[in-house]
Amino acid sequence: MIKNYIKRPPITIGRDATVEEAAALMAEKGVGSLAIVDERGRPVGIITERDVVKAVARRALEAKVVEVGTTSNLLTASPEDDEYEVLKKMRERRVRHLLVVDKEGKLVGVLSTRDFLEDAALRALGDKVWWPPPEE
């Protein structure tokens, strides 16, 4: 299940924050991307280091994070979802980040493809190969 791969709480930034504030948070937390959330903690986008650099090039440090980040083609999943199905979707839609949300739509974790490249993931996928679930 997806929830087994969530190792840390998501690092988020409010949708009205500026690019400069996003850069400060990325540097403070030592991360390359942040989830953009609304006032109720629901994900509305992702901003990466690359988006920050692009904004710097346009001298748009005061721009809002929702204006420079990615806000379309977001892929969400629930903590109970099956990792195999989710990975397939990530692949099909060519997205690198998965936003994991609870029943209220609140963000509880962000996973990147890299998070699946662990023994736990390989083990689970291996299990799938040997013991396909009845519904498949």
Place this chain on the structure above:
Amino acid sequence: MRDLIRKPPVTVPPTATLLEAAETLTSHGVGAVVVVDPSNPDKPLGILSERDIVKAISAKMPLSTPVEAFMSTDLVTVEAEEPLSRAADLMWMYNIRHLVVVERGKFVGVISVRDLLEPNRRRQLC
């Protein structure tokens, strides 16, 4: 590795500003530029990644700051003749995404983690 390196490498002089470096990264669609003094193109002075730009912005450096003030000077280099697995090991070991490639001590290009992850290259690593 020789076939994979970006030629010619994307470079900026040490006097380029933070703004110019961001423009160069964006216009070339790369994650790092190498800082090279035009009078000594064989010996890079440093490398500047997207992360270095983010850090400079977080430190409230003016966009006019020259890159030599915030570039990374600890260059991790690899010889063009070495196998791809060596590049992957170095990136893993130093937790970095770009390596400076040299040929007989002379700077020839950059190899990025993305270059290594390209599917038919990944096969060579395994």
